[in-house]
Amino acid sequence: AEVAPVQRLRDFLARANTLQAEFSQVIIDEAGNPGQRTSGVFYLQRPGKFRWDYKKPYSQEIVSSGQKVWFYDVDLEQVTAKRLDEAIGSTPALLLSGEVALENNFKIENQGSDEGLFWIKLVPKSEDSGFKYVLIGLDDNTLAGMELGDNFGQVTRIYFSNVKTGVKLDRNLFEFRPPPGVDVFEER
Amino acid sequence: CAVFEKEPPRPAFDPKAKNYDLKAWLLEGRIGVQTANDAWQANLFWEHDADQDRLRVSGPFSQGMVSIILQKDLIYINEGGGVTELSRDPDAMLKERLGFIVPLSSLRYWIVGLPDPNHTYTPIYNESGSLLGFRQAGWTLQFQNFMTVEDRIMPQKMAIQGKDVKLKLVADSWRIKG
Numbered sequence: 001a002e003v004a005p006v007q008r009l010r011d012f013l014a015r016a017n018t019l020q021a022e023f024s025q026v027i028i029d030e031a032g033n034p035g036q037r038t039s040g041v042f043y044l045q046r047p048g049k050f051r052w053d054y055k056k057p058y059s060q061e062i063v064s065s066g067q068k069v070w071f072y073d074v075d076l077e078q079v080t081a082k083r084l085d086e087a088i089g090s091t092p093a094l095l096l097s098g099e100v101a102l103e104n105n106f107k108i109e110n111q112g113s114d115e116g117l118f119w120i121k122l123v124p125k126s127e128d129s130g131f132k133y134v135l136i137g138l139d140d141n142t143l144a145g146m147e148l149g150d151n152f153g154q155v156t157r158i159y160f161s162n163v164k165t166g167v168k169l170d171r172n173l174f175e176f177r178p179p180p181g182v183d184v185f186e187e188r
Numbered sequence: 189c190a191v192f193e194k195e196p197p198r199p200a201f202d203p204k205a206k207n208y209d210l211k212a213w214l215l216e217g218r219i220g221v222q223t224a225n226d227a228w229q230a231n232l233f234w235e236h237d238a239d240q241d242r243l244r245v246s247g248p249f250s251q252g253m254v255s256i257i258l259q260k261d262l263i264y265i266n267e268g269g270g271v272t273e274l275s276r277d278p279d280a281m282l283k284e285r286l287g288f289i290v291p292l293s294s295l296r297y298w299i300v301g302l303p304d305p306n307h308t309y310t311p312i313y314n315e316s317g318s319l320l321g322f323r324q325a326g327w328t329l330q331f332q333n334f335m336t337v338e339d340r341i342m343p344q345k346m347a348i349q350g351k352d353v354k355l356k357l358v359a360d361s362w363r364i365k366g
Contacts, residue, residue, distance in 0.1 A: 035216070035233075036216055057360060071229055071248070073220065073229045073358075075358040076218060076219075076229055076356045077356070078227065080228055080229060088247035088248070088251045089248030089251045091249065091251060127269075130251050148251075150250050150251070150253060150268060151269045151270075152250075152253055152255065152266075152268050154250050154253070156249045156250050158249075183220075183222060185226075185227035
């Protein structure tokens with residue numbers, strides 16, 4: 001029988017202990033106008049470790065060790081470290097990292113297939129989760145895309161390409177050492 | 189001719205520059221905030237025209253977005269989910285929501301590289317005598333970088349130091365709309 005997208009997602013999450021992919025991201029405002037495009041490389045190591053290396057048009061790093069998340073903006077020369085569970089913006093990666101028990105935190109719906117991708121829709125059960133829904137797109141059985149709908153009606157689309165799973169990832173990827181001369185703020 | 193080429197773009201508040209006639213612009217960039225007990229970075233979207241200022245401050249993946257609309261002395265703040273709050277005291281509302289006070293009426297000028305014409309200011313020069321920024325109403329503005337947009341010189345990187353907050357701003361794009 002046809003494997004339901006939700007099962008595909010579970011299989012993928014169970015199999016993808018580590019993942020590396022290129023990503024490009026665009027935010028589409030509530031009137032449907034696409035805003036700035038950004039792109040870079042995404043790394044994931046379950047549970048809880050991830051890294052978004054934004055390279056274009058500017059350079060930013062979001063690094064999670066599983067306990068702490070560092071946000072580093074190169075132009076702003078500023079690093080802020082927050083606890084993983086409080087870090088705004090850690091949602092997309094956390095969904096993939098297995099840190100979040102999907103069933104108890106989300107209503108999960110099959111969205112069927114579209115443009116050759118199988119889509120799963122996650123609707124947060126808690127009101128103040130900062131977004132209305134997340135769509136995860138799987139290309140036969142590997143991660144292809146994600147989409148976050150926020151409470152303003154904006155949509156953040158992330159396209160993944162060159163996806164490798166099960167690759168050996170350097171431990172240092174998930175430990176952040178601030179470069180010299182940068183303002184660093186760590187939450188006690 | 190080498191001297192001319194090397195001459196850095198003229199900081200906007202230099203009398204020969206002309207940003208005071210700016211009526212409408214749109215900035216997309218990033219902001220770094222540092223206060224006594226918190227620090228964060230966010231994407232900043234700021235659209236200005238004669239009637240109002242529309243700002244959007246959001247974290248990564250447009251998470252935790254705050255939408256702010258400013259008209260004269262009225263401020264509307266919306267954090268998504270359909271609840272818009274209104275106040276006649278923009279600076280106080282901002283302090284409550286974003287955790288720091290910055291005079292928004294002056295920030296409109298500072299962000300395009302200009303002192304607020306309603307207050308006096310003192311220019312700041314570096315050792316070689318070129319303009320670095322200015323002090324105004326207890327705030328220190330320093331412009332590290334500029335970019336040319338059409339025939340105007342707009343700030344590309346600036347720092348705004350107040351008594352208990354430091355803001356760093358980087359502009360990714362400016363659109364001059366009038």
